[in-house]
């Protein structure tokens with residue numbers, strides 16, 4: 001560390017007076033405010049010349065991008081040859097050695113956990129996506145090699161990795177770990193161009209890179225990253241007030257704005273309002289009671305459905321992962337990404353992303369709008385009918401309930417026993433999972449409350465089978481039994497309240513027997529029939545109807561029964577005008593437009 005600080009001084013890095021860096025177990029280095037007199041507004045300044053930035057990669061590889069910058073870092077760490085630039089006047093290897101030497105040998109992330117540890121994350125978003133994300137990095141590595149002449153010249157040195165890349169689909173997680181990841185974990189890559197070296201570099205960048213546009217707002221890609229030696233030693237605290245800025249010389253400046261810093265306190269950067277999923281994945285740690293925590297829900301819809309929403313329901317918010325700024329600062333320059341109005345369905349080919357949290361219900365509201373949209377029947381004229389809203393809420397609630405159920409499943413630890421479980425990783429998985437469960441439970445409770453309010457608000461338009469059985473005594477005592485009078489078996493059982501509703505409507509049509517209390521249903525039904533009178537398809541008996549009919553009226557006792565035409569109309573009407581509360585024993589509720 002002394003060597004690095006000396007190096008920093010020689011390279012123009014300015015640090016606040018009165019701080020020191022101390023090694024602290026799991027956190028790595030911590031920056032401690034050890035001398036109160038000297039410290040006013042702590043400011044860290046790193047000049048352009050001390051940064052590891054795309055321009056250096058361009059000098060080495062001919063072009064610049066984040067991937068090549070990662071290759072450069074891997075070269076600085078694992079190549080024993082010099083990396084000469086500027087007409088061979090500068091050796092980057094030598095220049096950055098004090099910094100490279102202090103970088104963690106294994107930046108933690110579930111991407112490099114052993115298979116038994118990965119099992120701890122089973123059924124979580126992180127656990128479910130590890131293989132896929134590893135492949136994405138491997139593919140990035142492969143594409144860079146294939147497309148860069150300088151890197152191509154090393155292909156013979158990395159033949160084994162190229163072969164593993166081609167065999168990826170056949171590799172088990174255990175093989176991936178033993179044959180690929182372990183080399184990163186043990187710092188034993190066979191070559192600086194190898195995937196294991198690249199993976200190390202990738203993890204270094206994910207856990208400590210800054211966006212380049214902070215110092216280069218006009219001249220870099222939105223996602224370009226850079227390394228800020230020494231400044232990147234500050235740990236994260238989401239309450240830390242920080243300002244990230246630059247000056248005319250493109251130096252990076254970090255100012256800590258917190259009041260009341262006392263002797264012995266740790267000085268923190270703020271990596272942004274990141275949830276535990278992002279922290280664990282990118283930085284290898286979690287925070288208990290993290291108020292920034294969220295559950296990511298990614299919804300993939302067919303592109304025509306997205307097109308339909310964009311065209312016809314512009315009020316429905318369709319965020320992508322890019323909409324969630326997770327940096328601690330606001331930038332003047334707006335994202336180059338298409339904003340809501342100019343987005344096309346293509347922008348959503350990887351899914352719509354919603355982040356649920358416990359502090360506000362914005363995402364839940366937007367999600368509910370999508371589920372309501374998906375619940376809309378063709379026959380409904382308005383998009384957000386009461387039925388579609390209640391049905392959408394059921395759908396969303398079921399989806400969250402399923403996710404919760406899966407997350408709560410206790411994963412047995414009986415596989416991969418040859419690997420050890422690291423205690424801290426076990427702790428991180430536990431905190432991450434528990435927090436996901438807590439957020440999901442919160443969201444489900446919010447939905448339950450909304451449902452309760454709506455059921456109350458829309459009560460005059462909602463009809464349950466319990467009510468019918470209570471008030472329509474003629475139906476219960478005479479009409480329904482008459483239908484099944486010839487039935488040879490003792491008991492008739494109805495598969496669901498949905499079926500019973502269909503039979504009720506069909507019987508009422510056939511017998512013209514709507515009781516006074518349910519005249520509103522009759523007139524709703526009549527207007528439904530009138531509305532669809534031109535729709536031949538709707539009134540042509542189909543397989544569904546025949547199957548329903550045969551279920552309740554088997555071949556032999558059909559003479560005196562309900563006409564299949566009436567069953568058909570009733571089936572259509574109930575289907576188009578009801579929703580089913582799966583939370584309450586599959587209870588179907590009929591929604592009429594008349595009060």
Ligand SMILES: C[S@@+](CC[C@H](N)C(=O)[O-])C[C@H]1O[C@@H](n2cnc3c(N)ncnc32)[C@H](O)[C@@H]1O
Nearest residue numbers: 027028029207208232233234235236283284285
């Ligand atoms: C940008 S680096 C900070 C410097 C780091 N302490 C080091 O020695 O290299 C980010 C890493 O620091 C650790 N870290 C940062 N903030 C932390 C926190 N609040 N709790 C635990 N670990 C933290 C994690 O290992 C993370 O990947």
